[in-house]
Amino acid sequence: MAPILEIKNLYKNYGPVEILKDINIAIEPGDFLVLVGPSGCGKSTLLNCIAGLEPITGGDLMIGGKNMTDVSPKDRDIAMVFQSYALYPTMSVAKNITFGMKVRGVDQATQTRKLNEVASQLQIEQLLNRRPGQLSGGQRQRVAMGRALVRDPKLFLFDEPLSNLDAKLRVEMRSEIKKLHQTLGATMVYVTHDQIEAMTLATKIVVLKGGVIQQIGSPAEIYNKPANLFVADFMGSPAMNLIPAKARAGGAGAQIEIARGIGEPLVLVDKHAPALPEDVILGLRPEDIAEAGFRAGADVQDATCLVDMVEPAGADTYVVSELGGKQVTARLHAETVATPGEMLNLSIDMSKVSYFAPDSGQRLN
Template sequence: MAPILEIRNLYKSFGSVDVLKNINVSIDPGDFVVLVGPSGCGKSTLLNCIAGLEPITRGTIEIAGEDMTDVPARDRDIAMVFQSYALYPTMSVAQNITFGMRVRGIDRETREKKLAEVARLLKIEPLLDRRPKQLSGGQRQRVAMGRALVREPKLFLFDEPLSNLDAKLRVEMRAEIRRLHQRLSTTIVYVTHDQIEAMTLATKIAVMKAGEVHQIGKPKEIYERPVNMFVADFIGSPSMNLFPARATRVDGHTRLEVSRSGGAPLVLKDPRQFDLPSQVVVGLRPEDIAEANLRSGPFVQTGTCRIDFIEQSGSDTYVLTKLGGVDVFGRFHTETHVEEGMEIDFAFDLAKVLFFHPETEVLLN
């Protein structure tokens, strides 16, 4: 299957500042690719380069096998949904959705047919005669999506489309967008700074930082095998625990020694042998640190830790302790009785452990 979008060696500079550096991304038809990263990492700039709204400094952009590097935005066969919705305030919903088709000279019968299909799909039939100011934020976003959908382009581009909505509506719209993608098998490139949005929507995630793509892959792959400490820390809520340890090989296993405030070091023994430097950063997700009485197995190690802070989240209780001088979260069952200041046996599931180099921050195992 030939890629629908191929970006090769793309650079974008503003003056002497490179805001995008050697971007290489390949997207297959039907993919839902989410560009995610902190504010200022270049994800919206990359989207604008794909759309043709920003010229690139060097590199190539191909859409459906055709070189679009220097092709104007109007000729790229893409549709874009913006954070601000960008609706015409004096036009009705129906006029907003069909405006682009009217400009391109598409006949009235076809316009009305497309409008009816999209309105039914997005459940906005009762809104077609209203003006944008009469709509809620979620309704405006549906209209903006409808305007893109009637185009039937090769590529849909979404630039933080849900960031203006409240938390409950964001969840609802995420589900709506996911259902639309599954039903229509459209190809989407979607920008967000919200990593939960990325995990729930994407077939592939591209994690960006400072103008570079650090990792691209399936959500599960990114979550379980982050290539470096930045990706490990950025993806997941709460994020992966990262704490320093001293590593040695003893009698066929790997011994990890982690400092604890006010007590002897915590010692964890992994039955596997790893070729590690003496100082490492240990990565464990909160769900891999739990109550000792609820976990068992050859990779589970226990140790007594002091609970410094408790955070209730309904179905789970997150407990915080300090290891190696940094805060470490474990995920306990909500029925487990814990109090701040208690010392309790924690279970560490080393089957899921990752090791990172403390200086280069890259994954070692």
């Protein structure tokens, strides 16, 4: 199957400043690609390059197998949903949704049919005669999506569409967008700085930092096997614990030694560790540290830690200890009994450990 969007060696400069550097991405029809990264990493610029709102400095950009580098936005067969909704304030919802079709000379019967289809899909039938000023943020967002949906384009582009909504509404709209993607089988490119949004929506995630792609992969790959320290720290909430450690080749695998706040260092044995340098950073997700005895398995090892802080969070209890001079968070059961200043027996799932080189930050396993 030919990629519906293919970006090859794309560069974007503003004068002497490089904003995007050597971007290579390909997505198949039906993919949901999420561009994620901190503010200023270039993700909205990349979306604008795909839309044709920004010219590219170098490289190629193909949509549906055709080179779009010099094609104007209106001829790219895309529909875009902006953060600001960009609705016409003086027009009714119905007119906002059908306006693009009217401009393109689509006949009235088709306009009406598409309007009704989209209105029922987004559950906004009762809003069609209102104006944008009479709508809530969530309703405006639905109208902006409706305007994109009637286009039936090759590619939907979303630029942080939920960032103006409150937390509860964001979660609801996220589900709506996911459902839309599943029912339409449409191809979507979506920009967000919210890594939870990225994890829940995407079939494929691109993590950007400073205009450079750090990693491309499925949500599971990005979460379980981050390519470097930046991705490990950025994706996941709470973030992955990144603990300085010493590695020594042992009889079977490696011995990993981690300084503890008090007493002897913690020594863990990893039978499956690759050849490691002496200084490593051990990455461990909070949920891979459990109460001792809670998780069975050949790769589970016990660790006794001094509790610094306990944070009840409804379904979970977060327990913070010091390991390797860093604050390390364990995600434990709500019923966990832990007291600051006391020791707690924990177990670590060594099959889930990531190793990183301290100097380059690159993944080692």
